Amino acid sequence: MNSNNQPIGIFDSGIGGTSIWKAIHQLLPNEKTIYLADSKNAPYGQKAKEEIVALSMKNTEFLLKMNCKIIVVACNTATTNAIQELRAKYNVPFIGIEPAIKPAVTHSKTQIIGILATQGTLNSALFNKSTEKYQDTKIIEQVGHGLVQLIENGEINSPEMTHLLHSYLNPMIEANIDCLVLGCSHYPYLIPQIKKILPDHIQIIDSGEAVAKQTQNVLRDKVGFSSTQDNQPIFYINTNPKVLREILGNKFTVEEKKF
Template sequence: MHNKPIGIFDSGIGGTSIWKAIQKVLPHEDTIYLADSKNAPYGEKSSEQIIQLSLKNTQFLLDKGCKLIVVACNTATTNAIAYLRERYHVPMIGIEPAIKPAALQSQSKSIGILATRGTLSSRLFHSTSEIHAKGIKVIEREGVGLVPLIEQGKIDSKEVRSLLRIYLKPMLDEHIDFLVLGCTHYPYLIPVLEELLPEHVTIIDSGEAVARQTKAVLEGKGWLNPSERLAQYQFFTNVDAKVLNDVLKDVAVSYGVRQLDF
């Protein structure tokens, strides 16, 4: 198993923020990334639709021989990972909004969460909030329209800035000191968010925690790749590969992107 790749999927390009964290922590692990951009955003779909898409994506990666699956999508994790774990016997690493570290560190006892409707409305999200955010004011905002703009490559655009100002205002009115990003697309907005937020507000995403958990699971099973050769990185998308290539342009390793019909 140690020579097999790690599989990663998302509803588009957003999960590449998770891939970058994994590649940094596990530089000798081959990876296969699947971007289901044709069906983005998952956050506006029903739970049943999200489950079916997640099953399809997982099967694609398992057919490629992946030893572990990272569900690099908050919405897919909160809605589908229980079904994936029941059906498949490979380890599944999910993504959850980093509510716990934000709640533990907040001095103002007020934190903001920017996420998709599919994440905010899920049972897993609410149970996580109830467990880790007791005594904390949690201001939730659905980032309507952000994922499509990111998928179009309009990350630093007037449209994005306008939407973010709308979503951030009620959080700032409640004096948040942490902003939790509950969608793997949103880390690409951090430079814009840092311009719009006061300096005392800390932005938290799940990338590093997911990478550490992935490494821990592989170590526990004895599945880490012992080779010190350069890893192979494959990316698949079902739309024009330009935007995916654009978000990977700062990556200092070689990789391949293929456009498929799936």
């Protein structure tokens, strides 16, 4: 495979997909990345499928104009509702993100797992097709109403966030789950809060590492790795960049851009 110095494109409905970006950047530090946060339209989870597809295509076209060689859909809702349409329309490899149900089922001893996700993900045909494989496991689904908005507003540690997490997680604890799947790329930023609520024996599972490994596989098999040291990431957001800069530790270039 020849080298390919074009960037990796990553998009999400907002800032949450930076949890996926971090996993990719850690595994593939020599790759240049361009991250697109469509925070103006967050959250995608409450929108109709047609609108999610249209927004995902708009984001894809923005990244293709930036000459991206591969596109990571760092949004569970966009993946489960739009990735088939994206793959059919654009001649570029796409990496999606889905709730990590399989590893949760594999690790569960009680065969009862919980999943915290958006309405759009839980209602999608792709998600329901995935869960059908695991008839022997009880899957307790919970829509995380309001969580994405609070994260986007920089209110991760707010009393409202704590209240919502207790209301969503306590019934799962009572149902004897031993694995909690985070089905939204925003939610890994809530892990410190979630750990304060869950008993120690409940394992928290997200998709970041798996997505990074799949990205590495596609670069190796189809696209090519970068051979330069020009790996400074660029972040674009279509709202005030303050919260995105804070979540990245004010280390990288973040540009406010209308798209």
